[in-house]
Amino acid sequence: MQRREFNKMLMLGAAAGLALPTLGRASASAGNAYDVPRFGNVHLLHTTDIHGQLNPIHYREPSVNIGIHAARNRPPHLVGEALLSQFGIAAGSREAHAFTYLDFVGGAEHFGKVGGFAHLATLVKRLKANRPGALLLDGGDLWQGSATALWSRGQDMVDASKLLGVDVMTGHWEFTLGADRVTEIIENDLAGQMDFVAHNVSDADFGDPVFEGHTLREINGVPVAIIGQAFPYTPIANPGYLTSGWTFGIQERELQRKIESVRADGAEVVVLLSHNGADVDLKLASRVVGLDAILGGHTHDGIPKAIEVENAGGMTLVTNAGSNGKFVGVLDFDVRDKKIRGWEYRLLPVFSDLLPADHDMSALIASSRAPYEEQLSEVLGTTDGLLYRRGNFNGSFDQVIVDALMTELDADIALSPGFRWGTTLLPGDTITMEDLMAQVAITYPATTLAERSGAEIKAILEDVADNLFNPDPYYQQGGDMVRVGGLKYSIDPMADAGKRINDMELGGKPLTPGGRYRVAGWASMDPNADGEPIWDVCARYLRSQQTLPPVTPNQPVIKGISDNKGISAA
Amino acid sequence: MNQTETFGPIGRRQFLRAGAAFAALAIAPIKLLASMVRPEGAFQATTVEATLAELGMQPVESSDIVLETPNIAENGAVVPVTVTSSIPNTSRIFVMVEKNPNPLAAIFDIPEGTEASVQTRVKVAQTCLLYGLVEADGKLYMTTRETKVTLGGCGG
Incomplete structure (x- = not known):
């Protein structure tokens, strides 16, 4: 009895990862904070959703990330104090700053920025030095999210990730560069150095695989299969014309067959490098057998521990490694006699100040930015308030975007996509063109202005709400709620599809189904959309403001939810 | 030889x-x-209930039918559907789309001794259930899956 409890304690210790024990408020002594003890003989390092961020940034984690049904009050749907208490993280600590929004400005000023490839490179080198044979896996959304990634058509990120030593990757926003560009990069740049794997993308006519589905690597004599799972809803969440002729999907049955085939080929460890999103991964892990781990991304959830999911074949670990270069996941397996005897997982926050910049990477970043330096550094204004995006509903940076759309396009209502990428600016920061592009750098930036009926507007809001709050994660797309300017509304996440959005009001008057309203938007899915790019609209608005006062995000009234740990108490 | x-x-x-x-x-x-036997009435029926009434059979749920459809349609105009039956003596396979103006989309006759697996593409007008129905030995069996049709554009 006692022994079992002792074992359980050990297990908890392993699961907790005991991340960065020496990182307190004092940062000076943190020189060897990243000397993470090695465990076992199979080592996988994991980054995901870096979104083109080559330089250190701030990224505020959400204060609203509601989980309902099976996801209620469970990771990743815990915010603030609930997250700290679940994972045993001390308030005010470095980890608390990394994993939560709590006292975000104070923490950002005290602990500094996170991520940045020069710092990431130093960390990866240290981890690899202590873990011979380790592979670095990237879960995608690597080549998009910044001005330089857009203007170089992904090239700056391709070059930097090669130098970083990414061994295997899968994709999502990569595909918005267009099928031809993706194919070109894989054939010209990645060949021989990095495997791009995606078992769930096939030719729409004949069903032939478009990419390698997996790669089989040996780590310290142990055959390890890494299967790629691209974002299953790419042609739906992003314009389908960009991946014309390719079909995606979760492809659960095909995955099961793939796992069986790589096991038959001798794989002793099988992991899925996934861009499904955490909730989809948790469901998938409960239904598919034979995966040792799912290393997940897409939903940008920094989950401090691996989640053990039981299934008919045993147990699968599910992780999610946050976004923007802010975290590196370290998964160690102890494999002996073809069996996994133990594991450890840590999600390390990447504090730029604690990791000296790698010289070669700094030089590469400088040279890739050089042609664009003048455009990047243009100051558009200054912000008096905190500007962030992430959260189920409007963030303050989204508010600036919808305000810009309504002002510049003379619209009653503005809609802006619920993307989860987009970095954070602190009060007093200048807003440069580079900062703006970190919110809007996409290959289909056209703004739109259309007259729409109240009924159509409700239908749009309901459609997106169902992508977020469908009871079945397989029917969710993993973005946040569409950002709404001008219009007030209430949302009942637990209600049936089509009945979640109510109390819609514009200028104090109820929206009528037959009324006509001027609605502005951007990121049009129409290949013929030719409206002014969103960055020009926002830049004009910001220049006219010069100093942007703190903005209050237009948040809906949330109904039908109580005691939900995915909503901050504050 | x-x-x-x-x-x-x-x-x-x-x-x-x-x-x-x-x-x-x-x-x-x-x-x-x-x-010779195209059931015009069933193809023209406007509800699932009326279609089944035209076919003259009431289905029972079966786990021996595998219905493969996308959870979320990439293009509602061409949604791939695969129906595979392991029910002995499967003679016909039907595909129905619950909320289409005419739910019955296709009927396949399965010759004796053929592997009872068919694949087609159907139009799905709005989020609804897709039905895979199997006729065997004069009885009707079914399974359903929801396919969502969405405006898209907001993931990520």
Whole structure:
């Protein structure tokens, strides 16, 4: 009895990862904070959703990330104090700053920025030095999210990730560069150095695989299969014309067959490098057998521990490694006699100040930015308030975007996509063109202005709400709620599809189904959309403001939810 | 003479020719059957209930039918559907789309001894259930899956 409890304690210790024990408020002594003890003989390092961020940034984690049904009050749907208490993280600590929004400005000023490839490179080198044979896996959304990634058509990120030593990757926003560009990069740049794997993308006519589905690597004599799972809803969440002729999907049955085939080929460890999103991964892990781990991304959830999911074949670990270069996941397996005897997982926050910049990477970043330096550094204004995006509903940076759309396009209502990428600016920061592009750098930036009926507007809001709050994660797309300017509304996440959005009001008057309203938007899915790019609209608005006062995000009234740990108490 | 000796380049051509002949044989009776027994009333019915009434059978749920459809349609105009039946003596497979103006999208006659697996593409007007129905020994079996049709554009 006692022994079992002792074992359980050990297990908890392993699961907790005991991340960065020496990182307190004092940062000076943190020189060897990243000397993470090695465990076992199979080592996988994991980054995901870096979104083109080559330089250190701030990224505020959400204060609203509601989980309902099976996801209620469970990771990743815990915010603030609930997250700290679940994972045993001390308030005010470095980890608390990394994993939560709590006292975000104070923490950002005290602990500094996170991520940045020069710092990431130093960390990866240290981890690899202590873990011979380790592979670095990237879960995608690597080549998009910044001005330089857009203007170089992904090239700056391709070059930097090669130098970083990414061994295997899968994709999502990569595909918005267009099928031809993706194919070109894989054939010209990645060949021989990095495997791009995606078992769930096939030719729409004949069903032939478009990419390698997996790669089989040996780590310290142990055959390890890494299967790629691209974002299953790419042609739906992003314009389908960009991946014309390719079909995606979760492809659960095909995955099961793939796992069986790589096991038959001798794989002793099988992991899925996934861009499904955490909730989809948790469901998938409960239904598919034979995966040792799912290393997940897409939903940008920094989950401090691996989640053990039981299934008919045993147990699968599910992780999610946050976004923007802010975290590196370290998964160690102890494999002996073809069996996994133990594991450890840590999600390390990447504090730029604690990791000296790698010289070669700094030089590469400088040279890739050089042609664009003048455009990047243009100051558009200054912000008096905190500007962030992430959260189920409007963030303050989204508010600036919808305000810009309504002002510049003379619209009653503005809609802006619920993307989860987009970095954070602190009060007093200048807003440069580079900062703006970190919110809007996409290959289909056209703004739109259309007259729409109240009924159509409700239908749009309901459609997106169902992508977020469908009871079945397989029917969710993993973005946040569409950002709404001008219009007030209430949302009942637990209600049936089509009945979640109510109390819609514009200028104090109820929206009528037959009324006509001027609605502005951007990121049009129409290949013929030719409206002014969103960055020009926002830049004009910001220049006219010069100093942007703190903005209050237009948040809906949330109904039908109580005691939900995915909503901050504050 | 050993039959397998004919398998070479020539054998393959002969094999293909034989296959084509078989395909023609297989298609001809289906076309014939379709023109003879096409249930016009069922194809024109506007609800699932009315379609089943036209077919004159009430289905029972079966786990021996595998219905493969996307959870979320990439293009509602061409949604791939696969129905595979392991029910013995499967003679017909039906595909229905709950909220289409005419739910019955296709009927496949399954010749005796054929693997009961069919694949097609159907239009799905709005989020609803797709039905895979199987007729075997005069009884009707079914399974359903929801396919969502969404405006898209907001993931990520």
